[in-house]
Amino acid sequence: VANTKTNILIQGESGTGKELVAKAIHYNSTFREEPFIVINCSAITDTLLESELFGHVKGAFTDAVFETKGKFEIAGKGTLFLDEIGDISPNLQSKLLRVIETRDFMKVGGEKIMKTEARIIAATNQDLKFLIEKGKLREDLYYRLKVVEITLPPLRERKEDIPDLVAYLFEKINRELGKNVRKIPPGVMKLLVNLPWRGNVRELENALTRAIILAKGDVILEENLPLETGEKRIFPEELISIKEVEKKYIQHVLKETK
Ligand SMILES: Nc1ncnc2c1ncn2[C@@H]1O[C@H](COP(=O)(O)OP(=O)(O)OP(=O)(O)O)[C@@H](O)[C@H]1O
Ligand SMILES: [Mg+2]
Structure with missing residues (x-):
């Protein structure tokens, strides 16, 4: 797993070592010199998360005084670790799906198409199949994320x-x-x-x-x-x-x- 840039989904209860495994994969890959960027998808609001992921241009919204870089840009050729992926909104699910499929994205409020080469490792302690059944998670996104699936058993x-x-x-x-x-x-x-x-x-x-x-x-x-x-x-x-x-x-x- 460590040397190919496939997307990886790590599932497991809280405290089973999901982040540790993600880091181990990154630091054992050929991209170990590149950044390992963590973003917790449940800790912030939808708008903020979008701008964290993709960055925003100056004037994109009221507080957007400067242009910023998003995590996709900062991650470069490295790894973007999307923690608590089960919590992202339908709006961001579509945007994420788009980046995964096309490898391009735009900053919030921006018009320039940017490219990403980062590997995505997503993690969750929720039952994603159940979220799909309840209509809370897009199935196509789920399949894109879990090209390689790692399930960490409870201790x-x-x-x-x-x-x-x-x-x-x-x-x-x-x-x-x-x-x-x-x-x-x-x-x-x-x-x-x-x-x-x-x-x-x-x-x-x-x-x-x-x-x-x-x-x-x-x-x-x-x-x-x-x-x-x-x-x-x-x-x-x-x-x-x-x-x-x-x-x-x-x-x-x-x-x-x-
Ligand atoms: N196999 C392991 N060997 C040594 N330490 C471990 C192992 N697995 C987990 N840990 C340690 O347990 C703690 C929790 O690990 P980690 O943060 O990776 O869990 P997590 O699955 O991301 O949990 P959460 O869902 O709560 O974020 C960390 O301090 C980590 O170093
Ligand atoms: Mg964690």
Whole structure:
């Protein structure tokens, strides 16, 4: 995937790593020196989003004092990451479809036709098929976006990955916090593997950060994990070190998206 400029659609619940995967694809592509531009399609109004995407000319609307560059222009030959694509309006859906099909666009209020060579990676945590059924998303746009489709499963459906992920996140968090909490009792690891993690990797990362901050010495404690009260259990003595479970989780994800 990383070296061809096909559009990519990444689907997955919140916190499953959609943006991380998009970046991994970009920085492993031949266009890695080009910009990686993120735009969240749900954070701003329709008019503002249009001008963010395409830019506007001076005088296009009341506040348009200067001509601006849109993200399509700024992205150049790089990647434009359209986050929360399920939230774009019908008006912008048509405009986006047009850029994808023809590769050209115009600034808001402009008359000059501009060209884009950017790769589009769109992401969503919504069920796009359902949005299509409800008439909220154009089917033709959906098919244009999902030339390559990547679905990131929720963490609770890939429990077997959790130990590697925990190892990776431990290294990262320790480094960032200047801590040296390296031991995870097997009971704690078991718990980490079996918690539901509705916020996925982001929630796991937050929980580990908290546990590492609260840890006394170099061992992470069950009592510092986000547990329902009354869920306390036996605490085994034997410890396994991070090294034993260490593998590079990112590499694994990368391999799957290549
Ligand atoms: N496989 C992974 N390995 C290491 N860290 C990960 C992994 N997946 C996600 N993360 C981390 O989890 C956090 C959430 O990831 P990201 O922002 O990419 O999720 P998202 O799917 O875009 O979520 P949202 O829909 O809420 O925006 C980030 O801090 C990211 O670094
Ligand atoms: Mg995101």
